[in-house]
Amino acid sequence: MPAWVGRRMPRREDAELLTGRGRFIGDLGRSGMVHAVFLRSPYPHARIVSIDASRALAMPGVRAVLTGADLPEDLGAQPNTHLFGERETPYFALARERARYAGEPVAVIVADSQYLAEDARDEVIVDWEPLPSVGDADRALADDAPLVYGDRDWPDNVAATFEQEMGDVDSAFDEADVVVTERYRIQRQFGCSLETRGVLAEWDENVDELTLWTSSQIVHIARDLLAAVLGLPEHRIRVLVPRIGGGFGAKFHFYPEETAVALAARATGRPVRWVEDRMESFLATVHAREQRVEISMAAREDGTITAVKGDLVGDMGAALHTVGYGPLWLTAVMITNVYEIPNARVRARAVVTNKTPLGSFRGWGQPQANFVVERTVDRLARELGMDRADLRRRNFIPPERLPRKSLHHTLDSGDYPRCLDRALELLDERGWRERQHELRDEGRHVGIGISFYTENSALGPSRMLNQGGVQQGGYDIARVRVEPGGEVTLYTGLCEMGQGVTNALSQVCADNLGVHPEKIKVVTGDTSQVPYTGYGTGASRGAAVGGAAVMRASRKVREKVMRIAGHMLEANPDDLEAEDGMIFVRGTPTAAVTMGDVGRAAYLRAIELPEGEDPGLEAIEAFDPPQFAWPYGANIAVVEVDVDTGEVSFLDYIYVHDCGTIVNPMIVEGQIMGAVAQGIGAALFESLPYDEEGQPLFGTFMEYVLPTAAELPRLVMEHQHTPSPNIPGGMKGVGEAGTIGSPAAVVAAIEDALAPYGVRINETPVTPSAILAMVGEREVTPA
Amino acid sequence: MKPPRFEYAAPGSVDEAIEILRDAPEESTLLAGGQSLVPLLNMRMAQPRVVIDLNRVSGLDAVERTPDGRIRLGAMVRQRRLETDPVVRDELPLIAEAARHIAHVPIRTRGTVGGSLAHADPAAELPATVAALGGRLLVRGPNGDRAVPATEFFVGALTTAIEPGELLTAIEIEPPREGAGWAFGEVARTHGAFALAGAAAVLQVGDAGQIASARLALLGVGSAPYVPEWLEEMAVGEAPDEPLFRRIGARVVDEIAPLDDIHASADYRRRVAAVLTARALRDAANRSNGRGSG
Amino acid sequence: MSPRVSMVVNGRGVEADVEPRRLLADFLREDVHLYGTHLGCEHGVCGACTVLVDGEPVRSCLMLAVQADGGEVTTVEGLSRDGGLHPLQEAFHEHHALQCGFCTPGFLLTSLYLLRERPDLDDEGEIRAALSGNLCRCTGYQNIVDAVRDAAARMRQDSPTTKG
């Protein structure tokens, strides 16, 4: 009987963070440490004619200036681990001959303080030869577009084209009663964790070993990729991850700065630290999301959707980064969402432009897929004169037909109609449909928006990843050790970045081992200690895949604990129970030994061990999920639009979802609230616009608008629980869910509020300025 | 993002500050609240040789009544104080209200009246508000003091009538007449962010129910606060009703030349200027003589 | 030329020679070794660096260390008393008002001042507006708002007559 899983437990690391004792990358120091800053390309595309660092090098306190020309000849290009069949877009720790986007690192300057390093950077002179450049995917597809990789003989700017089809799409469209076609534009956004990135590198010259602290979600992968780039054996590199101030996928990547700072440490013989500043973060950290999508849906008059086809263009920026065009691929294959659509076809083109490379951000390609599908379903409902919810219900894969294969994946389990119905019930309980009519009669513009999502979580079956081209596993490995004193140490390759995974894992371990979670210490973020994790901390795999691995390892240890305790108590291990660190004969709690007694026996007093039992009390277990897990949920947004100023305010926000077994509801709710805030950011606020040539039109938080407490709604949330059939423990994962359905719901609500004007909103973010432009000229009446 | 090297001076008096300024007027920068200047230093977009810190200058942080009945606000009065000071709240409630729209409390605790006016950001609240109130700015330089009316002080974006070598010491504002109403409104992308556009109004309804006086200024709709000089002529003697306010809004739209930026189009600003104008005038009229919500 | 500055930080006198250009945040972090004051933007927007100077909240990324000379600074490290957590810290913990915790010190100090000024504060809208100068990328703010409101209630109970 689970005691800890399912509990609302406040987190263990809070005390440290609340008192200012948490140590992030920028708080770390080493004796003799010096500081690095990067000089970056001011041009979207330019050839480096020459770099003169002599004045900088002559300044007091300046230790080194490295440029592309100083990189080792045999240094590898920054790797892409998601190979889906694409052209190569090699880029290096520092730009070698040309820079392909504004912000590309060109030189690293090392000095005794960050102040001095910035002074020196101002004195480095680069002679640039600007080249033709392109700042937009549509333009990049034009026949006469400047070529981003003209120097590598690309005939065009298309890095890859991905196509997939199921059923007979053309016939379905021919036979359809209704066809709707829409074009959407989804803007660039990015993870924008409040803590920027950072790296601290230290070489031990005596043994030629590198220690690298980095704000990364992928501790082992970062090590391996660094080893590959530097040509070092993996075990000569130790990667450590301190506290991370948010990751959201942007820290799931392996960055040029990690290589460059390591090289700078070798060049100077000193520990070197670099902390990204906020302005460079907008250019140097991977962007995300940007796509144009054309989608068509075919349906019968009764509302049955018979086919969908999508044509996607992803603006990948200047290179395919660590995850290649993975997010765009995911958008493409999720084009049927949770609907039973037998015929589907997608084409996705990954287009390069002279912009910051695109990469991961919570949700990967799913928010885009959800946006275009859910908005188009709304369009179809309007076309058919059907209720939006009815149309969804009619097309949901019914519970009895799950698991079911969609375009690429197999959706596992759940009851979509029940989830949507509960959300609608809440909407009515809270009186919104009635209120909306009343308020409309008062001349107010109130709208309700609905969306339904599923999330690709628990990534993932390693073989499936490899077959798809991913050069990483999808498993997780956990090590659980009972110490001689009875305390427990749990080692995981997952990284804690605020999402609470260490708490969730300790709750799982506590139940399966029979100890109190406070007795469990969780060790993360150190390749010299923690087991390998296949994919890193992302893709909502922590609780599900990591949890299952912890469950297995804990149970394995528990078996041994029971054998030893049975011997000590002269009882059959099968008759024993463990709870809160006590092991006792079921029904006779007085006959007990403690975990400490067992620990001491295992390590110190072999004399107490059963015959033939090995010393030690630990287990290491892997878990590789046989399938993905598919949590799902409904978002309902209620908004009011001021049609005189275009301002949008939230009146309510309902979120009903199912993510299988919930380990800690408090953490799950926190994950959803934070992710919905990012989805609302996508819908209304955040954007990284460029001009036609690829010059960024942003540079600070004055341009990149993050929502504050004053803009965001209070979420009304309910959980449903359909355990995953594929994951021991039944967890499905929840990390990204909130980002997926929220943009569609919010935009649908705005569109509904503006129903009197008959607007269609196919582009985000929906700013006040955009709203007034859509509402059109109208009499000004002060409200 | 660390400031470049500079020499630092922290004079104790205005005259001492002017003395230091005299040495290198073009290469020196005054530091008031630092809420605009320090970001620029951190970004190295400002690289002054000398930074003259006004925070230890005595006598610049007073809120006082002048013998001729004006309210004088010293240049170093913090924006936060504008919200809390009883004299400002009683005599210049429009200023108190506008101040609440400047950024956030932890910025207003440092940001100053003088810094905001001297910085003259086109989207800033105080320049337009001081213009709406017909205030004047007191500037001191090597040649002594001069007073500049607000309408002449704001020359353009980030440009004022302050000459190199001079500094702003205070502003003086005549409190609106007893019974005048006031209102301030703006739109911004998020709470506390710089406004996309905004309007400040002072309006008095006479005993007979007609408008006796009206002043208005807009922010964010051009390079400097926009003050419609024709307003009195158009409004005085008229009934304070919606059609009038809308006509005024429409005329404002014809006269302003806002710019596009990544947050909003020029067209948006124009349309919102009309809305904010009408709303501010209506709210001010409602407040006049204790009418409406007061 | 590095002037000597001295100030009281969390009740303890500190003194150092600093370059005039040194930001107060860097002084606190690198010279006083109080790393709880975080830098999230260095241009005044995020609020992670918020500390109290002479009792008022300021952005320590927009103040020079020399400007705090002679002043009294409170950082997050100065919040807990006698080893126990401050009611604000307790409320943040219980309401799960922090995830990565990077923004947390700034929120705590903004809230500390807020509740001293407005011990009666209870309205959600007012709390949201008052916290809008601090960015959090993890929580969506809801739990922070709840924690601040709850802390206000706790602090009222702790000291029903005196302020904060």
Ligand SMILES: Cc1cc2nc3c(=O)[nH]c(=O)nc-3n(C[C@@H](O)[C@H](O)[C@H](O)COP(=O)(O)OP(=O)(O)OC[C@H]3O[C@@H](n4cnc5c(N)ncnc54)[C@H](O)[C@@H]3O)c2cc1C
């Ligand atoms: C995140 C953020 C948001 C903001 N939002 C807003 C907003 O919504 N609205 C708004 O109006 N402002 C906003 N500001 C800026 C505002 O807070 C500043 O306080 C103000 O613009 C400048 O005032 P200051 O006292 O800080 O001046 P400083 O930054 O010290 O100085 C600004 C300029 O004025 C000059 N100067 C200062 N004092 C004098 C003087 N007495 N005589 C001559 N020259 C002088 C300085 O040399 C400098 O060039 C914001 C700032 C930040 C960081």
Ligand code: FES
């Ligand atoms: S670091 Fe000071 S406000 Fe962001």
Ligand code: FES
């Ligand atoms: S908890 Fe991570 S930014 Fe607020």
